[in-house]
Amino acid sequence: MSRREILLGNEAIAHGLLEAGCTLAASYPGTPASEIMGALIQLKKRYGLSCHLEWSINEKVAFEVALANSYAGRRSAVSMKQVGLNVAADPFLSAVYTGVKGGLLVIAADDPGPHSSQTEQDSRLFAHFAKAPVLDPSSPEEAGNWIGAAFELSERHEIPVVLRPTTRICHGRQDLETRPLVEVASAPLFEKDPARWAATPKFRYRLHEELNRKIAAIADDEAFAPKLLNPDALEGRERAGGTGRDCLVASGVALAHATEILQDLGLWNRLPCYQVPMPYPLSHRFRDELFRTCDRVLVLEETEPVIELQLQNRKKVLGRTNGTVPSAGELLPETIEAILRDFAGLPQIGGVQGSVGAGRRPTLCAGCPHRAAFFAIKKAFPRGIYPGDIGCYTLGLNLGAVDTVLCMGAAVSMAAGFYHAYRNAGGKPRPIAATIGDSTFFHAGIPALVNAVVQDARFVLVVLDNSTTAMTGHQPTPAAGRTLDGKPVPAVSIEELARACGVRHVTVGDPYRFDHFVELLKDAGAHTQGDQGGVAVVIARRPCLMDRSHPRDWERRSVIVNEKCEGCAFCIKHFECPALELQGEGQPIRINASLCSGCGVCVHVCPHGALQLEPRK
Numbered sequence: 001m002s003r004r005e006i007l008l009g010n011e012a013i014a015h016g017l018l019e020a021g022c023t024l025a026a027s028y029p030g031t032p033a034s035e036i037m038g039a040l041i042q043l044k045k046r047y048g049l050s051c052h053l054e055w056s057i058n059e060k061v062a063f064e065v066a067l068a069n070s071y072a073g074r075r076s077a078v079s080m081k082q083v084g085l086n087v088a089a090d091p092f093l094s095a096v097y098t099g100v101k102g103g104l105l106v107i108a109a110d111d112p113g114p115h116s117s118q119t120e121q122d123s124r125l126f127a128h129f130a131k132a133p134v135l136d137p138s139s140p141e142e143a144g145n146w147i148g149a150a151f152e153l154s155e156r157h158e159i160p161v162v163l164r165p166t167t168r169i170c171h172g173r174q175d176l177e178t179r180p181l182v183e184v185a186s187a188p189l190f191e192k193d194p195a196r197w198a199a200t201p202k203f204r205y206r207l208h209e210e211l212n213r214k215i216a217a218i219a220d221d222e223a224f225a226p227k228l229l230n231p232d233a234l235e236g237r238e239r240a241g242g243t244g245r246d247c248l249v250a251s252g253v254a255l256a257h258a259t260e261i262l263q264d265l266g267l268w269n270r271l272p273c274y275q276v277p278m279p280y281p282l283s284h285r286f287r288d289e290l291f292r293t294c295d296r297v298l299v300l301e302e303t304e305p306v307i308e309l310q311l312q313n314r315k316k317v318l319g320r321t322n323g324t325v326p327s328a329g330e331l332l333p334e335t336i337e338a339i340l341r342d343f344a345g346l347p348q349i350g351g352v353q354g355s356v357g358a359g360r361r362p363t364l365c366a367g368c369p370h371r372a373a374f375f376a377i378k379k380a381f382p383r384g385i386y387p388g389d390i391g392c393y394t395l396g397l398n399l400g401a402v403d404t405v406l407c408m409g410a411a412v413s414m415a416a417g418f419y420h421a422y423r424n425a426g427g428k429p430r431p432i433a434a435t436i437g438d439s440t441f442f443h444a445g446i447p448a449l450v451n452a453v454v455q456d457a458r459f460v461l462v463v464l465d466n467s468t469t470a471m472t473g474h475q476p477t478p479a480a481g482r483t484l485d486g487k488p489v490p491a492v493s494i495e496e497l498a499r500a501c502g503v504r505h506v507t508v509g510d511p512y513r514f515d516h517f518v519e520l521l522k523d524a525g526a527h528t529q530g531d532q533g534g535v536a537v538v539i540a541r542r543p544c545l546m547d548r549s550h551p552r553d554w555e556r557r558s559v560i561v562n563e564k565c566e567g568c569a570f571c572i573k574h575f576e577c578p579a580l581e582l583q584g585e586g587q588p589i590r591i592n593a594s595l596c597s598g599c600g601v602c603v604h605v606c607p608h609g610a611l612q613l614e615p616r617k
């Protein structure tokens with residue numbers, strides 16, 4: 001029986017997957033997609049389902065696990081954030097050629113803005129490049145409701161289908177209808193067909209021809225055909241003078257904003273508005289109809305001109321390619337309103353603006369062990385080069401302890417690159433201290449570390465091991481020794497992995513034991529400079545304070561500000577613990593007891609000795 005629930009977009013997607021009989025879902029955490037897997041595990045527990053769910057080690061692995069389940073004839077899903085699709089690009093592009101058996105949904109959640117990502121890349125454009133159909137829901141309800149039809153589309157044409165929600169869909173809430181979840185009883189059936197599943201280049205060429213035929217057929221598959229949302233507007237357009245034969249074409253959140261704004265501006269009954277649920281491949285019938293019946297076509301879509309690029313008529317089409325729509329950033333409601341006012345010849349109340357920049361800069365939590373590790377790194381290697389990586393510890397930027405951030409695992413490869421750059425130039429080697437989180441180390445750090453070792457690079461790699469994937473909601477890493485639903489499994493040791501990668505100097509320390517940790521770093525630095533030296537790994541192990549699954553076992557110490565405080569703010573500028581607060585110019589700082597975690601690390605920061613541990617009573 002169906003019922004109504006208020007769900008987050010990601011929860012609606014999870015519900016839609018299980019309503020449609022998905023038997024396996026795999027993911028690597030990444031905002032804005034992470035809650036899909038979180039909701040799946042809740043539903044699995046609540047209804048005692050047998051589907052296999054996993055937080056995989058990275059998106060490529062997640063994709064391959066889901067693909068094999070699909071080859072065996074069972075509905076499968078893999079979810080990730082948009083940059084995760086870069087990691088999964090290799091199997092994704094090949095899977096589009098081989099095709100699938102059981103429906104395979106690739107859920108790539110985009111982050112226009114971007115709010116918490118390295119790039120604003122548009123997964124619809126990626127799907128176009130890969131030649132995979134892509135769906136662009138405009139609400140949480142559509143994101144969940146489309147999944148059954150998406151699986152059918154995937155199975156009908158034997159091709160992976162991409163579902164591309166954006167941040168506003170993933171994290172928006174809506175009152176929507178949910179239906180009963182489906183358990184699939186049929187056994188898996190993998191039919192051997194090496195010409196397809198293990199195709200050599202000659203067969204791949206034939207598969208490409210077959211793929212082209214599939215894409216042409218999908219373009220005019222009625223399941224996700226474009227639709228006119230306001231048919232009355234066709235008549236209204238003819239009656240209203242001045243707008244000519246104009247129409248609006250939109251998809252995703254841009255469509256949701258546009259429909260509201262058209263109604264507010266009184267344009268709903270005179271500007272035809274088409275929704276394009278499947279931006280690629282664009283319906284050929286729709287394209288031809290548009291050009292036959294319209295003089296001007298305004299296209300609103302995030303983030304790249306995917307629909308526009310398939311409307312090859314530059315004289316009629318207005319959008320990103322001719323500058324009508326800003327070329328970067330989210331299409332916020334005020335931006336869309338300004339564009340629509342221009343298009344309809346209405347007076348402006350503002351101007352066409354791109355996305356606004358971020359507000360207050362984020363900072364690590366009070367007592368975060370990463371802050372202690374970063375401060376220790378700067379102390380041990382004051383002239384160091386600090387390659388950083390992706391995670392909450394990217395905020396080491398604020399502390400001057402992160403010089404580069406590129407993509408998952410790049411800290412390790414870039415540290416090696418910096419080493420080779422300085423060594424080859426014959427100058428005095430600079431200390432290099434790279435940082436990477438525990439989850440990121442498993443995700444993409446290991447191959448980079450193997451490479452650095454065998455290429456004889458020398459640097460200190462600090463693995464910031466807070467025993468979780470903190471930034472995305474505390475998903476377990478392979479070192480946790482448990483799956484996402486708490487089942488015990490073998491734990492993979494970071495230190496043993498580092499040794500297996502060929503690193504001869506591996507130590508583990510607690511960054512809260514500040515002086516000891518600085519010594520560990522210096523020892524590691526000495527190893528990198530020694531005759532027999534190489535890469536040194538120091539594991540900074542201290543659980544994330546926000547992860548309640550770990551004991552809060554450190555001795556909490558009260559820190560007091562003594563009379564030596566000059567109010568110079570050195571501690572605030574260079575350590576940036578949110579519990580350290582300025583009181584006013586020339587005034588001593590104070591410690592906000594409601595924020596302070598009692599880690600005691602700040603006593604090592606003040607150059608005047610003004611911060612001290614309160615004596616034990």
Ligand code: SF4
Nearest residue numbers: 565566568569571606
């Ligand atoms: S505690 Fe030390 S570093 Fe911080 S403001 Fe006072 S004197 Fe400056």
Ligand code: SF4
Nearest residue numbers: 367577596597600602
């Ligand atoms: S003890 Fe110092 S460093 Fe630790 S949370 Fe409190 S103010 Fe911040």
